[in-house]
Amino acid sequence: MTLALDPAAQDLLFREAQTANTFTDEPVTDEQVQAVYDLVKFAPTAFNQSPLRLTLVRSTEARERLVAHAMGANGPKTLAAPLTVILSADVDFHEKLPHLFPAAPGIKDTYFAERSVREVAGIQNATLQAGYFILGIRAAGLAAGPMTGFDFDALDKEFFGDGKQKSFLVINVGKPGEGAFFPRAPRLEFQDAATTV
Amino acid sequence: MTLALDPAAQDLLFREAQTANTFTDEPVTDEQVQAVYDLVKFAPTAFNQSPLRLTLVRSTEARERLVAHAMGANGPKTLAAPLTVILSADVDFHEKLPHLFPAAPGIKDTYFAERSVREVAGIQNATLQAGYFILGIRAAGLAAGPMTGFDFDALDKEFFGDGKQKSFLVINVGKPGEGAFFPRAPRLEFQDAATTV
Numbered sequence: 001m002t003l004a005l006d007p008a009a010q011d012l013l014f015r016e017a018q019t020a021n022t023f024t025d026e027p028v029t030d031e032q033v034q035a036v037y038d039l040v041k042f043a044p045t046a047f048n049q050s051p052l053r054l055t056l057v058r059s060t061e062a063r064e065r066l067v068a069h070a071m072g073a074n075g076p077k078t079l080a081a082p083l084t085v086i087l088s089a090d091v092d093f094h095e096k097l098p099h100l101f102p103a104a105p106g107i108k109d110t111y112f113a114e115r116s117v118r119e120v121a122g123i124q125n126a127t128l129q130a131g132y133f134i135l136g137i138r139a140a141g142l143a144a145g146p147m148t149g150f151d152f153d154a155l156d157k158e159f160f161g162d163g164k165q166k167s168f169l170v171i172n173v174g175k176p177g178e179g180a181f182f183p184r185a186p187r188l189e190f191q192d193a194a195t196t197v
Numbered sequence: 198m199t200l201a202l203d204p205a206a207q208d209l210l211f212r213e214a215q216t217a218n219t220f221t222d223e224p225v226t227d228e229q230v231q232a233v234y235d236l237v238k239f240a241p242t243a244f245n246q247s248p249l250r251l252t253l254v255r256s257t258e259a260r261e262r263l264v265a266h267a268m269g270a271n272g273p274k275t276l277a278a279p280l281t282v283i284l285s286a287d288v289d290f291h292e293k294l295p296h297l298f299p300a301a302p303g304i305k306d307t308y309f310a311e312r313s314v315r316e317v318a319g320i321q322n323a324t325l326q327a328g329y330f331i332l333g334i335r336a337a338g339l340a341a342g343p344m345t346g347f348d349f350d351a352l353d354k355e356f357f358g359d360g361k362q363k364s365f366l367v368i369n370v371g372k373p374g375e376g377a378f379f380p381r382a383p384r385l386e387f388q389d390a391a392t393t394v
Contacts, residue, residue, distance in 0.1 A: 001232040004338030009206035014239045034387045035198035041384040042211045046345045048382045054391040062394040101382060124324055131328020141201030148243045185245045187238040190231045194251040197259040
């Protein structure tokens with residue numbers, strides 16, 4: 001079975017790419033992050049709600065506020081990365097729906113009127129976008145180091161005090177450094193992940 | 198800013214691909230779905246927990262049980278698609294961690310001992326994998342039609358009566374048919390989605 005995507009692209013995005021745990025000192029520019037965003041922004045979300053927000057942590061002060069809420073090895077790893085991005089869902093994404101979903105602008109005030117509905121939808125769709133974003137980092141020739149080991153409630157208080165964003169993932173970004181990769185762990189076979197009904 | 202991923206691959210996965218709402222009759226084979234899976238299985242999840250499970254809905258009887266819980270236009274769209282896949286998170290993914298995460302097999306009985314922890318982690322990581330899977334469908338030269346408009350609690354009862362899987366997304370898969378695509382809706386500009394601190 002041959003895929004339409006050429007083998008070099010398959011390797012770059014999936015087969016040869018791995019989560020990086022160390023990085024070189026080479027900076028990651030805003031232009032690089034924007035190029036990633038401008039590619040992956042086209043991938044789908046429900047009603048095009050596009051709730052993912054990126055917080056690029058660059059200042060020493062912000063980096064220290066971030067790692068204060070890291071678990072285990074994530075603190076030192078993050079301090080040593082050239083760029084760290086906090087991924088969050090905009091719980092008020094509905095305010096942008098008249099622009100983003102012109103086919104049915106009214107859903108802003110009907111289907112998405114309740115914050116509790118938006119929290120669930122926002123986190124789900126921002127997480128889909130996080131998957132696209134990780135692959136986009138690889139598409140830029142960079143390595144991603146996604147981490148869930150942070151106190152996200154504390155991060156929300158620290159960085160999003162107005163309650164309008166819920167963080168859910170932190171990603172270190174850069175060129176892989178020495179010893180960046182752990183050995184590739186096994187994956188589930190198709191037969192163990194898929195069922196036909 | 199030039200990405201490492203070649204422009205044809207960028208178009209195939211992101212810029213020219215769109216969510217499809219109609220499909221041709223051309224079948225989607227198990228071999229095609231496996232090729233997609235065998236590519237995207239390498240993308241990362243926390244502790245390699247790999248909680249995504251795929252239920253390929255092929256029989257007429259299963260398709261009818263599925264669309265009984267669809268909202269609005271999702272029912273007819275799904276009945277007309279050559280293949281529909283239910284995406285779910287395996288809440289008991291921890292049982293496979295000694296195989297999938299040999300670096301720390303003990304987390305099965307410590308960090309992931311509680312079902313409530315596994316539900317949150319499982320849904321989050323399976324949703325990341327759903328993002329990879331949607332792009333993988335495109336990598337196979339197929340179109341994806343992801344849908345959140347289903348009663349997922351009802352689907353869980355209907356298809357996963359043992360309580361071990363939580364469904365969260367349904368995807369139609371095939372070659373795009375006539376009038377498959379809506380006009381591309383606007384995306385947020387980088388400046389509206391990203392902040393530097």
